[in-house]
Amino acid sequence: MMRAALALALLMVTAPANAASRMVTSPQMLPVEHAQPRIFLAGSIDMGRATDWQADLVKSLADLDVLFLNPRRPDWNPDWKPVASEPEFRRQVEWELAALESADIVVMYFAPGSQSPVSLLETGLHARGGKLILLCPEGFWRKGNVDITAERYGIEQVATMDELAKAVRRRVLNATKTTSGE
Numbered sequence: 001m002m003r004a005a006l007a008l009a010l011l012m013v014t015a016p017a018n019a020a021s022r023m024v025t026s027p028q029m030l031p032v033e034h035a036q037p038r039i040f041l042a043g044s045i046d047m048g049r050a051t052d053w054q055a056d057l058v059k060s061l062a063d064l065d066v067l068f069l070n071p072r073r074p075d076w077n078p079d080w081k082p083v084a085s086e087p088e089f090r091r092q093v094e095w096e097l098a099a100l101e102s103a104d105i106v107v108m109y110f111a112p113g114s115q116s117p118v119s120l121l122e123t124g125l126h127a128r129g130g131k132l133i134l135l136c137p138e139g140f141w142r143k144g145n146v147d148i149t150a151e152r153y154g155i156e157q158v159a160t161m162d163e164l165a166k167a168v169r170r171r172v173l174n175a176t177k178t179t180s181g182e
Helices: 004-012 051-058 087-102 117-126 143-153 161-180
Strands: 022-025 038-043 069-070 105-109 132-135 156-158
Touching: 038 051, 038 087, 038 117, 051 069, 051 161, 087 105, 087 117, 105 117, 105 161, 117 132, 117 143, 132 143, 132 161, 156 161
Parallel strands: 022 069, 038 069, 038 105, 105 132, 132 156
Antiparallel strands: none
């Protein structure tokens, strides 16, 4: 009995955890290894005025073996000028560009009542890449532009945050099946 308990305890210590998500938040370094699918959480932040939808989405997908790339920076200072010569602003933009390029999935959420000009730019940059999943509810000031662009480039579009989580989960599970040869 003691031997079985010891073996079980040792197995629990040495066995890799089942699925468990990790998160890298700007300006943390992006990992060099690409051992799990990477999901970039693009969309409305509006200098911290938009709700923290990223936290809710991460929580709903926490059981997946993925790496979330979150541009919502906890130490963001609204006094930083949005110019290339501002070191922390430059660091943020460069982090976001690198993280977007390294992502396997780009989640894009346009919050109603927000303007999200950087998210619109990022949608344009990645519209043809096959990585985007869009959520653009009624009330986003440029919903028509987003809808037409999504239609034109075959971007997956969903209607609710719950559908967004399901679409991400489906895409991750399909990618995992593809890489494991199933």
